[in-house]
Amino acid sequence: MSYPPATPTRPLRLIWLQSGGCGGCTLSLLGQQTPDLLTALRSANIEILWHPSLSQATGSEARAILNAAADGSQPVDILCLEGSVIHGPNGTGGFHIMAGTGKPMRDMVESIAAHATHVLAIGSCAAFGGITAGGDNTVEATGLAYDGTRPGGLLGPQFRAKSGLPVVNIAGCPIHPGWFVDTILQLAAGDLTPADLDEWERPLAYTSSLVHHGCARNEFYEFKASAEDLGDLGCMMENLGCKGTQARADCNTRAWNGSGSCLTGGYPCINCTAPGFESPGHAFSTTPKISGIPIGLPTDMPKAWFVALASLSKAATPKRLKENAASPTPILLPHDRRKPRP
Amino acid sequence: MTDTPDKPRLIIGPFNRVEGDLEVRLDLAGDHVESARVTSPLYRGFEAMLVGKPASDALTYAPRICGICSVSQSIAAARALAGVRPAGLERRLPPANGAHATNLTHAVENLADHITHFYLFFMPDFARPTYADEPWHAVTATRFMALKGSAAAQMLPARAGLMNLMGILAGKWPHTLSIQPGGSTRAITRAEQARLRLMLATFRAFCETTLFAAPLEAIAGLSSRDTLYAWAESNQGDFAHFLRLSQALGLARLGRTALRHISFGAYPSGDGPLFPRGVFHAETATASPLPLGAITEDISHAWYRGENGPPRSATPTPDMANPDAYSWCKAPRLDGHVAEVGALSRQLVAGHPLLRDMVTRDGASVESRVTARLVEVALVTLAMEQWLAAIDPAAPFQDTRPRLDTGDAMGLTEAARGSLGHWLRLDQGRITHYQIIAPTTWNFSPRDATGTPGPLEQALVGTPIRPGESEPVAVQHVVRSFDPCMVCTVH
Numbered sequence: 001m002s003y004p005p006a007t008p009t010r011p012l013r014l015i016w017l018q019s020g021g022c023g024g025c026t027l028s029l030l031g032q033q034t035p036d037l038l039t040a041l042r043s044a045n046i047e048i049l050w051h052p053s054l055s056q057a058t059g060s061e062a063r064a065i066l067n068a069a070a071d072g073s074q075p076v077d078i079l080c081l082e083g084s085v086i087h088g089p090n091g092t093g094g095f096h097i098m099a100g101t102g103k104p105m106r107d108m109v110e111s112i113a114a115h116a117t118h119v120l121a122i123g124s125c126a127a128f129g130g131i132t133a134g135g136d137n138t139v140e141a142t143g144l145a146y147d148g149t150r151p152g153g154l155l156g157p158q159f160r161a162k163s164g165l166p167v168v169n170i171a172g173c174p175i176h177p178g179w180f181v182d183t184i185l186q187l188a189a190g191d192l193t194p195a196d197l198d199e200w201e202r203p204l205a206y207t208s209s210l211v212h213h214g215c216a217r218n219e220f221y222e223f224k225a226s227a228e229d230l231g232d233l234g235c236m237m238e239n240l241g242c243k244g245t246q247a248r249a250d251c252n253t254r255a256w257n258g259s260g261s262c263l264t265g266g267y268p269c270i271n272c273t274a275p276g277f278e279s280p281g282h283a284f285s286t287t288p289k290i291s292g293i294p295i296g297l298p299t300d301m302p303k304a305w306f307v308a309l310a311s312l313s314k315a316a317t318p319k320r321l322k323e324n325a326a327s328p329t330p331i332l333l334p335h336d337r338r339k340p341r342p
Numbered sequence: 343m344t345d346t347p348d349k350p351r352l353i354i355g356p357f358n359r360v361e362g363d364l365e366v367r368l369d370l371a372g373d374h375v376e377s378a379r380v381t382s383p384l385y386r387g388f389e390a391m392l393v394g395k396p397a398s399d400a401l402t403y404a405p406r407i408c409g410i411c412s413v414s415q416s417i418a419a420a421r422a423l424a425g426v427r428p429a430g431l432e433r434r435l436p437p438a439n440g441a442h443a444t445n446l447t448h449a450v451e452n453l454a455d456h457i458t459h460f461y462l463f464f465m466p467d468f469a470r471p472t473y474a475d476e477p478w479h480a481v482t483a484t485r486f487m488a489l490k491g492s493a494a495a496q497m498l499p500a501r502a503g504l505m506n507l508m509g510i511l512a513g514k515w516p517h518t519l520s521i522q523p524g525g526s527t528r529a530i531t532r533a534e535q536a537r538l539r540l541m542l543a544t545f546r547a548f549c550e551t552t553l554f555a556a557p558l559e560a561i562a563g564l565s566s567r568d569t570l571y572a573w574a575e576s577n578q579g580d581f582a583h584f585l586r587l588s589q590a591l592g593l594a595r596l597g598r599t600a601l602r603h604i605s606f607g608a609y610p611s612g613d614g615p616l617f618p619r620g621v622f623h624a625e626t627a628t629a630s631p632l633p634l635g636a637i638t639e640d641i642s643h644a645w646y647r648g649e650n651g652p653p654r655s656a657t658p659t660p661d662m663a664n665p666d667a668y669s670w671c672k673a674p675r676l677d678g679h680v681a682e683v684g685a686l687s688r689q690l691v692a693g694h695p696l697l698r699d700m701v702t703r704d705g706a707s708v709e710s711r712v713t714a715r716l717v718e719v720a721l722v723t724l725a726m727e728q729w730l731a732a733i734d735p736a737a738p739f740q741d742t743r744p745r746l747d748t749g750d751a752m753g754l755t756e757a758a759r760g761s762l763g764h765w766l767r768l769d770q771g772r773i774t775h776y777q778i779i780a781p782t783t784w785n786f787s788p789r790d791a792t793g794t795p796g797p798l799e800q801a802l803v804g805t806p807i808r809p810g811e812s813e814p815v816a817v818q819h820v821v822r823s824f825d826p827c828m829v830c831t832v833h
Contacts, residue, residue: 020386022829023361024409024516030458031505031515036498038489048489052358056466056488059354059813086384094662095385095670099365100355105384131406135391138660174409174516229742230519231527256514258506265513265520266527270402283396285519328529328739 011047012077012188015069015112016122018052019096019105020132020141021083024174025123026053031257032177040181044188049076063100070111078187079116081109081144084125084132085154088140095139106154109144113154118187119144119161120168122180127169127200128275129153135279143169145201149275165194169201173272178254179206198248200275206254211244211261211269214252221245223317224310225325230285231266234325238294241285242268249273266328349376354813355383357821359463359488361410362828364786366821367668368814370807375817378795378802380786382671385645385660388833392776397423397747397768400776404764405517407778408830410458412516413451414757415830417444418764418778422753424523426746426768438612439739440525442729445609445616446538447511447521448755449722449729453545454501455758456685456715457553459825461486461497461580464712467818468587472808478587485583493552493580500548507541510534524741532735542726549719555579561720565695567594567703570713581716585709593709597801597820600624600705601680603687604632604784606763608756609725616725617756621676622690627702629691634752636677637763639779643788644672650791653765653777654750670832673787673796674779682706682797683760683784684824686714694721706801708823715758715825747771757781759825780830798824 018026032040041048050057050065057065068074085106086096093104101108113119121144124130129148132141142153145167151157160166170179182205186192198207215221220235227234236242244252247269251261262269270284271277282288288295293307320332335341355365365381388407392400404419405412425433436444469483469491485493505515511528512518520527530538546558554561555578564570574585588594607619620629640650641658645667648658658672675681686706689697696717700710748771753764760781767775787796795803798821807814 018363020384022406022409022412022516024406024412027409027412027458027516030498031502033499033502033506036495036502038494038498050358052356052363053361054462054489055358056469058356058358058818061813062356062358086386089660089662095387095660096363097383098355099357099363099381099383100353105363131403132386134403135387135394138390139385139387141386173406229740230522231529231740231742255509257509260509260513262513262519264509264528265518266529267513267519283398284402285398286396328527329531329735 011045013047013049013075014078014080015049015066015076016051016080016082017105017109017112019081019083019109020086020139021123021125021130023053023082025082028174029177029180032181033258037177041184044185046078046184046188049074059100066108066112069115070108072115076112076115077117078120078184079112079118080120080122081126082122084129084141084143085109086132086139086141088138091140110154113144113159113161115162117162118165118168119155120170120183121145122170123175124171124173124272124275124277127171127202130173131278133278145169146275165192166197166201168192168197168203171200171202171273172249173277176206176251176254176256179203182206202248202273206250207248207273209248209250209253211247211249211251211263213250215244215263216252217263220321220325222313223321224314225317225321228326231328232326233328233330234321236263236268237287239287240268241270241280241283241287243271244269247271247273352812352814354817359466359822360826360828361408362831364821364826364828366802366817368802368817373807375802375805375807378799379668380671380788380796380798381669382786382828382832384828385670385832387660389657389776389778390659392773395773397771397773400766400773401519401522407833408827409516410455410827411451411757411759411762411780411830413448413512413518413521414755414762416518416521417448417755418753418762420521420523420753421755422751422764422766423745425751425753426749427751428746428749434741436525436741437738439530439733439737440741441611442733443511443526443528443530443739444521445611445729446507446726447518447526448609449726450504450507450511451515452758453719453722454504455825456719457497457501459758460712460716461493462488463825464822465493465584466491467815467822470815472811472815476590478590482583482587485580496548496552500545500552503541504545507538510538522740523745524743526739529739530733530735535730535733535735538730542723542730546723549723553580553716553719555582558720558724561717562724564717566699567696570696584712588709588712593819594700594704594707596805596816597708597823598705599682599797599801601682601797601800602676603690603706604676604681604683604761605688605691606632606754606756606761608688611729616722617688617692620691621681622687624701624705627698629693633677637779638675640673640675640790642673642791643667644669646672653763653779654752657775657777669788671783671786671788673790674784675790680787680794680797680800681784683781684711684714685718685758686711687760688756689714689717708819711823757827757830759827760784762830778833780827780833782824782826782828782831785824786826786831
């Protein structure tokens with residue numbers, strides 16, 4: 001076990017592969033700002049050996065790089081997989097034959113992972129199976145080290161990269177560019193340790209928070225003043241399926257695309273950083289309830305207390321919040337009492 | 343498909359700097375491509391995944407079909423859901439603000455895709471060593487070499503700045519849920535409208551100093567290839583740089599097709615769409631109404647079993663046993679004919695004089711496809727300024743009244759790379775049928791039952807191979823000129 005590895009004196013060489021996914025994590029990553037992605041990589045002393053969207057090399061040139069990485073002759077410091085590992089149909093891997101090779105993509109991923117210093121799952125597909133594993137999962141999609149919540153996947157629960165670290169799961173659908181950049185900056189500095197990862201091996205850099213933290217709708221949550229339709233200003237937990245109080249990410253304290261988040265966009269958190277988020281067992285934008293009480297309340301709070309506090313706070317809801325909650329634009333604004341409303 | 347083992351063959355894969363995984367097989371005859379087969383090697387199964395789900399879940403799943411056309415997928419799904427209605431009843435349109443906000447969101451994605459394609463995917467091929475002896479190579483490599491070129495350092499911040507409109511309009515990108523059958527979930531305040539104006543002005547400045555080095559209006563107004571070439575002669579922008587390379591390499595005569603061009607129509611508003619729906623016929627240089635009922639999918643050379651037929655009813659299932667198959671991509675056809683889609687097709691249907699002139703002279707080509715994309719950057723940025731100004735923050739952005747939950751409908755739109763359609767059926771709020779035809783499904787379709795190759799397969803025939811090339815550079819120009827999105831293609 002040797003994390004951190006000896007201080008690198010040469011660039012860290014990165015290979016990025018894509019399999020059963022949408023490419024959205026790469027596209028999200030291109031939105032990295034101040035500095036832009038390429039500048040951020042350079043400043044972390046990372047050299048891209050190959051990335052499907054960004055590299056010059058194509059066809060046999062690309063195969064030469066990947067084959068050398070797969071047989072260990074080309075050292076790889078960071079292997080990133082975006083998209084789930086595809087095992088179907090019937091365990092053959094035939095639903096994703098890597099172009100130009102005639103072999104399942106999962107074979108290439110497995111071979112390079114065996115030699116890589118660090119292995120990163122980029123997005124919830126690569127970490128857990130994700131959206132690609134939705135429905136009946138006829139394509140037999142898994143993550144690198146998990147199949148949904150079950151340890152397993154392509155590499156198995158015992159897998160450790162050469163650094164001694166398990167697969168680092170930068171889960172999310174898609175990832176925030178900052179989640180990736182934080183992680184590789186730590187890897188480059190040699191100070192990403194198991195203590196920096198959570199129970200699903202996601203970087204605590206973004207999963208030590210709940211999406212609830214910093215949510216602009218917190219005042220509505222406090223008083224259980226609820227939105228009725230998507231786009232309403234109120235809290236979306238009671239009716240619209242919002243999982244922000246359980247979801248692990250910093251979406252409301254680390255802005256998306258300069259200023260946004262799902263919640264500021266007017267739609268609920270679907271807990272996309274968690275294994276199994278793709279099959280919530282109910283419509284994504286509808287809260288399942290038992291006798292009028294939402295199931296899946298905040299996990300670390302006794303249910304009876306939550307219900308008691310909720311009914312108390314509902315009774316005390318200020319008129320401003322009650323009226324604004326079910327409206328897409330504020331009806332009543334905050335007002336300083338020392339100056340009467342006109 | 344009969345193999346011809348006596349012919350020299352090249353298999354190119356992974357064919358990168360496209361969205362997703364792609365393999366191209368070429369049979370060669372001397373110094374050129376004799377025939378081509380295009381393989382989409384990844385199947386994920388979204389159509390099957392959606393069956394049985396609550397109707398509204400389509401809006402969470404559909405954008406995740408594709409990380410680069412995410413908003414287009416959302417729009418197609420939202421429009422399909424909005425289209426479920428009693429027979430004979432008019433479609434209930436979203437309020438004007440909803441249409442404008444959705445158009446802006448869609449336009450941000452499409453423009454980001456256009457410049458991503460140009461700078462990151464397409465132009466790096468001119469930096470290849472095979473061109474080292476060309477007088478333009480050194481300056482081109484310095485500017486456009488993948489990962490190292492000076493252009494990316496300007497383009498990436500400009501693209502990310504453009505994407506900041508998404509933070510306000512859509513919460514985030516990709517995979518927003520702000521686009522709904524009734525409009526947008528995100529009401530825009532007057533202050534936000536002003537902030538969006540500033541962001542858009544910043545993007546315009548990038549275009550006018552770096553990409554075009556000319557006013558957007560001048561680009562939008564180019565009316566013939568002669569005026570385009572004359573303009574490019576002395577211009578210092580990146581578009582003109584491409585046009586000079588294009589003339590030096592004869593890209594107006596590379597990757598040519600003479601096919602029908604389809605547009606589903608894009609950016610609707612009360613005054614009609616910015617770009618209309620229709621079919622363009624190259625032989626008469628005219629556009630006509632698009633017979634939507636004549637769209638079918640052929641699976642004779644794809645890994646499926648089931649029936650060929652219209653997407654509203656046919657539901658092929660994956661089956662690798664088909665001996666003639668070589669792709670997960672089905673072959674969409676219009677009334678049995680191969681058709682091309684994309685920015686060029688949109689502008690041909692819309693009647694843009696420059697693109698019609700280019701195609702009348704030489705057919706659809708690498709040059710005209712790339713030119714159409716960049717002309718659209720100018721056209722759409724100008725339209726965005728109008729949509730943004732037309733938003734009235736005091737009026738609604740969404741019609742949230744309940745919708746019918748049983749019936750058939752389709753949702754059509756235009757992604758950056760061409761026509762996208764969703765066909766669905768709902769039964770008491772559950773999805774019972776879902777079929778998707780994506781832009782690259784048209785362009786990169788395999789052969790059909792008559793043996794007719796798809797658009798890229800046709801465009802590659804005759805492409806020159808330089809001595810000793812294993813990844814022929816001209817093939818790369820042709821393939822990437824379509825701006826393919828492979829993850830959408832098979833979904």
